[in-house]
Amino acid sequence: MGTFVTLSSGQRMPTIGLGTWKSSPGQVKQAVVAALECGYRHIDCAAVYGNEQEIGEALALCVGPGKTLRREELFVTSKLWNTKHDPEDVEDACRTSLAHLGLSYLDLYLMHWPMAFQKGKELMPRRNDGTICYSDTHYRDTWKAMENLVDKGLVKAIGLSNFNARQMEEIIRVAKHKPVVNQVECHPYLSQADLLSHCQSLAVCVTAYSPLGSGDRPWASPEEPSLLEDPKLGAIAQRYQKSPAQVILRWHIQRGVACIPKSVTPSRIQQNLDVFDFNLSQEDMKQIDSFSCMRRFIVPTAVKDGKTVWRDAEHPHFPFHDAY
Secondary structure (H helix, E strand, O other), rough: OEEEOOOOOEEEOOOOOOOOOOOOOOOHHHHHHHHOOOOOEEEEHHHHHHHHHHHHHHHHHHOOOOOOOOHHHHHHEEEEOHHOOOOHHHHHHHHHHHHOOOOOOOOEEEEEEEEOOOOOOOOOOOOOOOEEEEOOOOOHHHHHHHHHHHOOOEOOOOEEEEHHHHHHHHHHHHHHOOOOEEEEEOOOOOOOOHHHHHHHHOEEHHHHHHHHOOOOOOOOOOOOOOHHHHHHHHHHHHHHHOOOHHHHHHHHHHHEEEEOOOOOOHHHHHHHHOOOOOOOOHOOOOOOHOOOOOOOOOOEEEEOEEEEEEEEOOOOHHHHHHHO
């Protein structure tokens, strides 16, 4: 797998993209400009990140007639949020993201989660006790509405995020336009080996979010292990004269996984792209595979009866009860 992966739609998606989750307004514009300047051609966005307008400002500076990049050189992904799963809301949600990004089409549009929340303007509709208000809209019905976006030319392809294998197969069984991607949390502590081989057997590309273990996640606790500081990883990185982050990204690429590392630091943005000039040996790949301990960092949690629990575990479409 080189600098691109070919999706089942025939599109070429750059293997490394810039992630924009947790990139705060005021930072994300310069991060996108820096990324485009140093060679990134894949930007991963989502409505719920609340920064698509600023990303649009960066794209307006760099992309289009008379600018350094043509639109067709760029691969832009966005995602449908949980409150917009009602089929009648899907097109409006997509058009809002397009307007914020200043684009006439998206290369890829993902269903962010299989779980629908109560429709409306609130991103996190809550009851008085703080619990989320769910909706019983089924992701199969949402998918049908997303297929219309392809037919209308608003998006080139559609895909999934945070879906388990069973849910993905349910979509594929009814799909006119098949999902081209399943974007999931994936890193050496959560290698997703079973889901990855399942996706590959169905010609669905896996994109890893939080590919470096999301050390800056807002709810990280000091007793949780830090992937980038893992001494075994540090020893491998030293042998290749690369950073731990570069070794992890190379591990993903050699497994056939696309990655969207997030950074707002220009030197790191550049470093995360400099992963195509070395190869990890079979032994080192196997050693990094052995780090996996099913440690999921990116699941919204809540405190219930004094215990930290998965916030949405009672949603009928919560994806993480299945083994993969």
